Amino acid sequence: MGDSIIKIKVLGLILLVAVSIFIYYKIPLTKGLDIQGGTRLVLQAEDSATVSVGEESISGVVAVVRNRIDALGVTEPTIQKKGDKQVIVELPGVKDPDHAIKILGETALMEFVEAEWAPADEKLLTAEKIKALYGENARLAKVEDEKNGAATSERLIVLKTTVLTGADLKGAWPGVDQYGNPVVDIEFNSKGAGTFANVTERNVGRPIAIILDKKVISAPSVREPIPSGKAQISGGFTTQQMRDLVVQLRGGALPVPVKIVETKIVGPTLGKDSLDKSKFAGLIGIIAIVIFMVAYYRLPGFLADISLLVYFFLTIAVLCLLRTTLTLPGIAGFLLSIGMAVDANIIIFERLKEELQAGKNLRMAVDTSFHRAFTAILDSNVTTLIAAATLFWLGTGTIKGFAVTLSVGIIISMFTAIVITKFLMDLMIDWKLAEDEKSPLLYRGFGK
Amino acid sequence: MNINIVGRYRLWFSISAVLMMLGLFGFSYNYLVRGKLMNFGIDFTGGTEITLRFDEKASIGNHIGEVRGVLTRFTLKDNVIQLTGEKDLTIRTEPLESDTRSRIIGELQKQFGGVELLEADTIGPVIGKELRTQAFWALLLATLGILIYVSFRFQFKYAVAATIALWHDAFITIGLVALLWKSVDVAFIAAILTILGYSINDTIVIFDRIRENLLKPVKGVVDFEAVTNLSVTQTMARSINTVLTVLFVNVCLFVFGGVTLKDFAFVLLIGFTLGTYSSIFIASPLLVLMEKNFGKQKVRRAR
Numbered sequence: 036m037g038d039s040i041i042k043i044k045v046l047g048l049i050l051l052v053a054v055s056i057f058i059y060y061k062i063p064l065t066k067g068l069d070i071q072g073g074t075r076l077v078l079q080a081e082d083s084a085t086v087s088v089g090e091e092s093i094s095g096v097v098a099v100v101r102n103r104i105d106a107l108g109v110t111e112p113t114i115q116k117k118g119d120k121q122v123i124v125e126l127p128g129v130k131d132p133d134h135a136i137k138i139l140g141e142t143a144l145m146e147f148v149e150a151e152w153a154p155a156d157e158k159l160l161t162a163e164k165i166k167a168l169y170g171e172n173a174r175l176a177k178v179e180d181e182k183n184g185a186a187t188s189e190r191l192i193v194l195k196t197t198v199l200t201g202a203d204l205k206g207a208w209p210g211v212d213q214y215g216n217p218v219v220d221i222e223f224n225s226k227g228a229g230t231f232a233n234v235t236e237r238n239v240g241r242p243i244a245i246i247l248d249k250k251v252i253s254a255p256s257v258r259e260p261i262p263s264g265k266a267q268i269s270g271g272f273t274t275q276q277m278r279d280l281v282v283q284l285r286g287g288a289l290p291v292p293v294k295i296v297e298t299k300i301v302g303p304t305l306g307k308d309s310l311d312k313s314k315f316a317g318l319i320g321i322i323a324i325v326i327f328m329v330a331y332y333r334l335p336g337f338l339a340d341i342s343l344l345v346y347f348f349l350t351i352a353v354l355c356l357l358r359t360t361l362t363l364p365g366i367a368g369f370l371l372s373i374g375m376a377v378d379a380n381i382i383i384f385e386r387l388k389e390e391l392q393a394g395k396n397l398r399m400a401v402d403t404s405f406h407r408a409f410t411a412i413l414d415s416n417v418t419t420l421i422a423a424a425t426l427f428w429l430g431t432g433t434i435k436g437f438a439v440t441l442s443v444g445i446i447i448s449m450f451t452a453i454v455i456t457k458f459l460m461d462l463m464i465d466w467k468l469a470e471d472e473k474s475p476l477l478y479r480g481f482g483k
Numbered sequence: 484m485n486i487n488i489v490g491r492y493r494l495w496f497s498i499s500a501v502l503m504m505l506g507l508f509g510f511s512y513n514y515l516v517r518g519k520l521m522n523f524g525i526d527f528t529g530g531t532e533i534t535l536r537f538d539e540k541a542s543i544g545n546h547i548g549e550v551r552g553v554l555t556r557f558t559l560k561d562n563v564i565q566l567t568g569e570k571d572l573t574i575r576t577e578p579l580e581s582d583t584r585s586r587i588i589g590e591l592q593k594q595f596g597g598v599e600l601l602e603a604d605t606i607g608p609v610i611g612k613e614l615r616t617q618a619f620w621a622l623l624l625a626t627l628g629i630l631i632y633v634s635f636r637f638q639f640k641y642a643v644a645a646t647i648a649l650w651h652d653a654f655i656t657i658g659l660v661a662l663l664w665k666s667v668d669v670a671f672i673a674a675i676l677t678i679l680g681y682s683i684n685d686t687i688v689i690f691d692r693i694r695e696n697l698l699k700p701v702k703g704v705v706d707f708e709a710v711t712n713l714s715v716t717q718t719m720a721r722s723i724n725t726v727l728t729v730l731f732v733n734v735c736l737f738v739f740g741g742v743t744l745k746d747f748a749f750v751l752l753i754g755f756t757l758g759t760y761s762s763i764f765i766a767s768p769l770l771v772l773m774e775k776n777f778g779k780q781k782v783r784r785a786r
Contacts, residue, residue, distance in 0.1 A: 133581045296607035305601040309741030316739035320732035327728060363743050367736060374729030382688060385721040411691035414636050415684035421628040422680025426673055429621040434673045
């Protein structure tokens with residue numbers, strides 16, 4: 036190689052490492068839930084009586100869940116669809132996972148229903164009689180008087196027709212009634228306000244039931260028509276319940292009910308613990324590889340170690356660029372790929388040994404060994420990639436991270452082990468670091 | 484130096500048969516005594532798993548009976564309580580609602596003082612079933628992909644020999660995991676797939692050498708068996724060294740890694756070691772046997 040070409044290549048190599056380190060600091064890897072702690076939920080949408088799960092309703096679920104999470108004030112949540120029925124929600128660093136689970140899992144379908152108090156001989160009422168007396172949609176329900184979340188007494192009410200829902204609301208705010216109890220202030224949008232005015236006008240003296248997820252939370256009697264579209268919901272809430280309801284009303288109701296089929300909560304201690312341990316384990320493993328390569332393959336082994344160092348920075352930079360989330364299996368995949376990254380060099384160096392034994396001179400032997408080893412390296416790496424791709428497809432969350440780091444690692448290792456090591460070996464010959472094929476810097480037991 | 488490895492195939496196959504029998508024994512013992520084939524985790528069965536860290540003073544290791552007592556009050560099914568560290572306890576039980584879970588933790592807190600939630604997973608039975616199907620397809624698909632690629636790059640019989648060796652590795656690994664009653668979860672499936680993908684590398688290196696040696700005749704090496712023997716010997720050092728570097732990392736993860744990665748590294752450790760063994764002692768003799776029985780290929784008339 037000409038002197039200037041060498042200089043350019045060496046500079047390029049240094050630049051590559053420098054850029055990689057720059058990228059690492061510029062675009063830091065996001066830590067996964069298993070490392071920084073947090074909550075992961077899988078919501079599965081279920082058919083309701085009127086709506087079956089489909090593209091539209093799932094998108095609706097995602098939108099509503101996002102609204103609620105925003106209202107909860109979680110930073111950097113991820114919400115994504117999985118398959119046709121599931122939504123995966125990841126909430127990093129949530130302090131009270133149970134609260135989040137409760138808020139996200141409820142449908143929060145609010146209904147305003149025209150109603151009447153059941154007559155005194157309620158025990159005699161059957162479903163058929165109610166339908167005959169109050170109309171086709173009428174049904175019997177219980178109203179529990181609650182104080183601070185505990186039921187104190189209950190009455191029966193006949194629900195007639197749903198006139199408004201949470202979808203007709205313009206907004207919801209926390210408030211207090213004249214006795215200082217927590218209530219939710221609501222305001223209907225213009226269409227809702229019109230309907231509400233009509234409904235209150237024709238129901239003066241009768242109750243309007245406010246139903247949340249099929250449960251009557253209160254049934255205030257209408258004293259006079261309300262044209263303003265403003266109302267107050269008091270259901271004997273605790274302050275926490277009131278706040279949750281505001282969050283849910285603002286976020287809107289889920290278009291279909293969801294069931295939480297998977298929860299994962301990771302406390303902050305565990306993640307930190309595991310990360311530190313993995314880092315330590317990885318460090319020891321890398322040191323062992325580096326020492327082994329030098330001990331067994333001497334100078335070429337040392338050059339392979341330099342390539343490995345380039346590999347290390349380059350892979351991390353690519354993972355940063357791909358916006359990969361750093362998970363524990365991901366770290367395991369990366370560490371394994373470091374062990375695999377020197378494989379190509381081992382294959383080449385063993386080949387080099389043979390070529391030298393066959394009597395070739397150093398330069399020719401190096402060229403032939405890289406050339407001959409290529410098919411074996413390519414074929415073996417492609418098969419590993421096939422398995423990694425399958426893993427990616429199987430991938431639930433963290434396992435996907437493993438598949439990604441492994442695949443990226445394999446591809447980059449082919450580059451560093453073949454291109455960069457070859458360049459360094461050529462340098463070794465040009466700079467006469469290893470004089471000839473009998474140099475003690477090459478292999479143990481050489482030249483016999 | 485030329486070791487006759489292929490000729491002693493009866494010995495190698497017997498060793499593998501013994502290892503497989505160990506696995507089969509593990510399966511039958513588990514099935515008859517413990518009631519299920521393997522120690523399936525909640526990923527497969529559905530359920531709740533809670534890992535808690537207790538206060539040092541509680542010396543929780545001596546009070547597992549009391550923890551069981553607390554669980555009994557909640558009338559839960561399928562409880563397994565396991566010490567996973569000096570201060571750490573893992574409870575596995577049926578799928579719990581989140582408020583039941585907090586109530587249980589609250590009870591334990593009352594009884595033992597400072598309890599910290601390290602991790603809590605709940606997986607519905609539906610998800611577990613999905614995973615079983617997915618895992619099955621993933622294993623099938625990975626093998627099929629490898630089979631097709633190797634057929635394309637080499638020949639069909641090379642692919643068959645390599646795939647049989649792979650399944651040999653996977654089966655023995657799964658069997659040993661069953662025998663040792665190690666927990667089987669998603670990470671285990673990932674480990675098996677990784678073993679499938681990585682263990683074949685050594686086989687490829689040997690086959691690549693056979694492919695090459697068939698093209699340029701070596702003095703005194705006349706038939707396919709001799710070519711294979713020569714190729715195995717020539718590539719022995721790289722077969723061992725390549726897996727060695729990966730095993731360095733694995734051993735470190737196993738010894739120093741956190742609980743989550745320990746079992747994962749353990750499975751890989753078994754699988755990768757078997758992978759190198761099977762490349763040399765199973766795949767290569769198999770290829771020769773297939774060549775003898777079905778092949779028409781002559782040395783020097785390669786590909």
